Amino acid sequence: MKYEKIYKKLREKYSDKEIVDSMLIPQDLTEKEKKELSKEMRELRMQKLRETTEEDMILADVMRLRFQIENYIKKESFSFEKTFGKYLGEYLRIIKKSRREIAEDLSVHYTKLSRIINDKEEPNIELSYRLEKHSGILIKAELWWKLMIKKHEFIISQDQETRIKEQRKVKNPLRA
Amino acid sequence: MKLLYRKTQEEFEAEILEVKEKDYKVIKKSKQFQFDWTKEKSNHVFKIVKSNEEKSEILGLLSIINISEELRIHINLIENSNDNKGKLKKVDRVAGCLLAFAIQLAFEKGYLGFTSLVPKTELIRLYVNKYGFSQFGGQLAIERQEAIKLIQKYL
Numbered sequence: 001m002k003y004e005k006i007y008k009k010l011r012e013k014y015s016d017k018e019i020v021d022s023m024l025i026p027q028d029l030t031e032k033e034k035k036e037l038s039k040e041m042r043e044l045r046m047q048k049l050r051e052t053t054e055e056d057m058i059l060a061d062v063m064r065l066r067f068q069i070e071n072y073i074k075k076e077s078f079s080f081e082k083t084f085g086k087y088l089g090e091y092l093r094i095i096k097k098s099r100r101e102i103a104e105d106l107s108v109h110y111t112k113l114s115r116i117i118n119d120k121e122e123p124n125i126e127l128s129y130r131l132e133k134h135s136g137i138l139i140k141a142e143l144w145w146k147l148m149i150k151k152h153e154f155i156i157s158q159d160q161e162t163r164i165k166e167q168r169k170v171k172n173p174l175r176a
Numbered sequence: 177m178k179l180l181y182r183k184t185q186e187e188f189e190a191e192i193l194e195v196k197e198k199d200y201k202v203i204k205k206s207k208q209f210q211f212d213w214t215k216e217k218s219n220h221v222f223k224i225v226k227s228n229e230e231k232s233e234i235l236g237l238l239s240i241i242n243i244s245e246e247l248r249i250h251i252n253l254i255e256n257s258n259d260n261k262g263k264l265k266k267v268d269r270v271a272g273c274l275l276a277f278a279i280q281l282a283f284e285k286g287y288l289g290f291t292s293l294v295p296k297t298e299l300i301r302l303y304v305n306k307y308g309f310s311q312f313g314g315q316l317a318i319e320r321q322e323a324i325k326l327i328q329k330y331l
Binding site: 025067 | 286317
């Protein structure tokens with residue numbers, strides 16, 4: 001029994017609590033036992049899925065949105081299809097609220113919110129704090145704001161015209 | 177995600193990466209793991225390491241199975257490196273982060289965070305108390321609100 005043997009060896013050195021803190025040791029199962037457990041789990045799982053509420057679905061989808069934003073921030077290049085406004089629009093779709101309802105929830109003017117969703121206007125940090133609270137702290141203000149930082153990093157890297165225009169105004173630069 | 181040096185209580189950034197073929201040699205050579213991780217190759221195996229370090233030591237390992245027909249992620253094995261086991265461990269939160277990562281995958285796949293495991297019978301009560309798992313017949317599982325709590329704590 002492969003796991004049992006290792007467990008016994010570990011028990012010579014660690015308590016059960018210490019083992020749980022640092023490991024998951026599975027039970028040794030025969031193929032027959034595995035099949036039985038799987039059958040039992042399938043039935044229980046399907047039963048639980050039938051009991052899924054709309055709130056469960058919303059919370060799970062908000063979590064998925066959070067992971068999508070995190071992955072985009074960490075692993076992807078900037079895209080105009082993945083802006084603060086676009087993700088805010090997705091958040092509204094998930095929570096099944098209209099722009100008017102969410103504008104009221106967040107104490108933001110409806111027109112301003114619509115302009116932000118359509119990327120016609122930039123959000124401020126205050127809106128990130130409000131969205132954090134609105135999402136039940138599932139999507140933190142820092143994460144919302146990183147979408148703005150990513151956008152501005154991209155814009156700065158591309159905007160040679162403004163770079164030249166502004167740098168013409170500089171006197172006595174360091175000779176590096 | 178953040179791990180914690182136990183002695184200094186200083187936090188540091190860590191990341192979870194897929195284990196590649198060359199990692200198995202490193203795992204074996206390190207003598208830091210009690211289980212034979214090459215036996216997990218047919219599953220999805222991940223390692224947790226300190227971020228932004230070229231040859232970062234493996235602090236813990238996770239082996240999972242995606243059981244799509246039952247909309248669940250099954251955790252087959254988790255193990256911290258020997259340096260991070262017991263009272264004298266160097267780094268805290270390793271196993272919790274690996275567990276929360278498996279749950280994250282279960283959310284990303286649309287399984288409502290449903291993550292299962294079959295721990296040794298003697299340890300079931302401890303997994304229930306520490307992580308909030310519930311009994312599903314002969315298996316333990318976590319999902320929905322309890323799963324979110326673990327993610328909020330560790331990721």
